[in-house]
Amino acid sequence: xxxxxxxxxxxxxxxxxxxxxxxxxxTGMLSFESSKELNLKVLQFLYDEPSLGFTFLTDLCAxxxxxxxxxxxxxxxxxxxxxxxxxxxxxxxxxxxxxxIFTATKLFEAANWMERxxxxxxxxxxxxxxNLKRILNVDEMDYFPLRKEFPLEDQTRIDKDDEMFGRx
Amino acid sequence: MEANQNIILPEGSIEKQTTTLNFGPTHxxxxxxxxxxxxxxxxxVVSTEQTVGYIHRAFEKLAERRPLxxxxxxxxxxxxxxxxxxxxxxxxxxxxLTN
Numbered sequence: 001x002x003x004x005x006x007x008x009x010x011x012x013x014x015x016x017x018x019x020x021x022x023x024x025x026x027t028g029m030l031s032f033e034s035s036k037e038l039n040l041k042v043l044q045f046l047y048d049e050p051s052l053g054f055t056f057l058t059d060l061c062a063x064x065x066x067x068x069x070x071x072x073x074x075x076x077x078x079x080x081x082x083x084x085x086x087x088x089x090x091x092x093x094x095x096x097x098x099x100x101i102f103t104a105t106k107l108f109e110a111a112n113w114m115e116r117x118x119x120x121x122x123x124x125x126x127x128x129x130x131n132l133k134r135i136l137n138v139d140e141m142d143y144f145p146l147r148k149e150f151p152l153e154d155q156t157r158i159d160k161d162d163e164m165f166g167r168x
Numbered sequence: 169m170e171a172n173q174n175i176i177l178p179e180g181s182i183e184k185q186t187t188t189l190n191f192g193p194t195h196x197x198x199x200x201x202x203x204x205x206x207x208x209x210x211x212x213v214v215s216t217e218q219t220v221g222y223i224h225r226a227f228e229k230l231a232e233r234r235p236l237x238x239x240x241x242x243x244x245x246x247x248x249x250x251x252x253x254x255x256x257x258x259x260x261x262x263x264x265l266t267n
Contacts, residue, residue, distance in 0.1 A: 027264050121228075136221035145229060152233050 003052070003084040005030040011052060015045055031089035036075075039092055039102045046079060046088070047107060054079035054088060057104070060114035062122040064096075066148045072096040073124055077104070094124070096147075103129040121146035186214050193222045236261075 005025050012020050012032065020042065022033040034042055046054040059078040066072055071093035079088050094101060103126040104111040115126045116135040123144035126132055134141065143150055153160075191197075191204035198204075203219040227246065231239045244251045 026267060136224040145226070148232075152229055 003081060003086045008052060008086075008088060011049065012042070012045075016042065029087045029089055031091065033091050033093065036092045036094050036101055040104065040107070042090060043077065043079075043104055043107055046090075052081070053083060054081050054086075056080040056082050057108040057110050057114075058087070060104070060111055060118060062118045062124050062146075063091075064122060064147050068093070070095050073099050073122055075101055075118065075124060096123075099124045100127050101125070102127050105129060120144075123147065185209060191216075193219075 008030055009023050009032070016034065016038065019038055020032050020034045022031075024031050046052050056079065057077065058080045059076070061076055063074045063076060064072060065074065073096055074091050074093045076089060076091045079090065080086070081088075092101065099122075101124055103115060105115065105126075105128075112130070113135060115124075115129055116132060118124050119126060119129075119132055120134040120137050121144060133139065137145065186207040186209045189206045189208050191206055193200050193203045201220070201223045203222070205217045205219075207214045207216070227242055230242060234242075240254065243254060243257070
């Protein structure tokens with residue numbers, strides 16, 4: 001039988017109850033959230049459960065919502081079930097002051113570099129990662145570029161004409 | 169010749185059994201994307217240390233501030249195949265925006 005979004009939702013709620021919330025199927029893919037302590041438990045459950053079998057981590061990234069005080073950084077996992085071709089999106093929110101998330105490298109090898117990239121650009125500290133250092137940027141950088149507080153361009157330049165750049 | 173004119177090798181360079189080769193960013197096979205510093209035993213690669221990020225051009229940061237029609241030409245320049253892959257993006261965007 002084809003794995004449906006309702007079935008995945010039922011299984012998750014049966015196992016974790018109120019701790020998984022914000023279920024939504026916009027864009028056809030089930031997406032849900034939970035708190036960051038349940039991180040590894042939810043991933044392990046989605047991996048091990050024979051009827052679910054989400055054994056492929058497609059993507060791991062973060063989003064910065066500067067307006068949600070206390071939940072500014074959201075780490076998003078995209079999981080894929082290769083046999084049934086079903087995807088699921090799992091996000092966990094964390095505060096920007098203590099951005100510590102348990103690492104998924106023991107479960108998924110691909111999470112290794114993806115977590116390094118998320119650390120490099122957003123500053124999310126993955127607890128237990130074997131080699132958490134910057135991967136794409138220079139090692140000496142001391143800021144996190146993709147956070148919204150970091151400006152896109154050099155604000156001290158006065159010679160750029162905004163009209164020409166579509167922002168006039 | 170004074171002593172400080174001799175070449176100073178890293179620790180253990182004389183005793184070690186493997187050769188260190190630099191499979192650098194400027195190599196036809198890496199396409200300028202990454203660098204591998206390989207420890208090679210004869211013809212067999214024993215271990216490597218990678219440096220990626222030579223092709224990082226901050227697309228994601230640029231896309232934060234630009235409307236869709238300004239971002240699409242940037243995505244065409246991500247890699248060799250990204251121009252035709254744009255059709256997949258258009259299909260999925262249409263699904264998302266009309267849902």
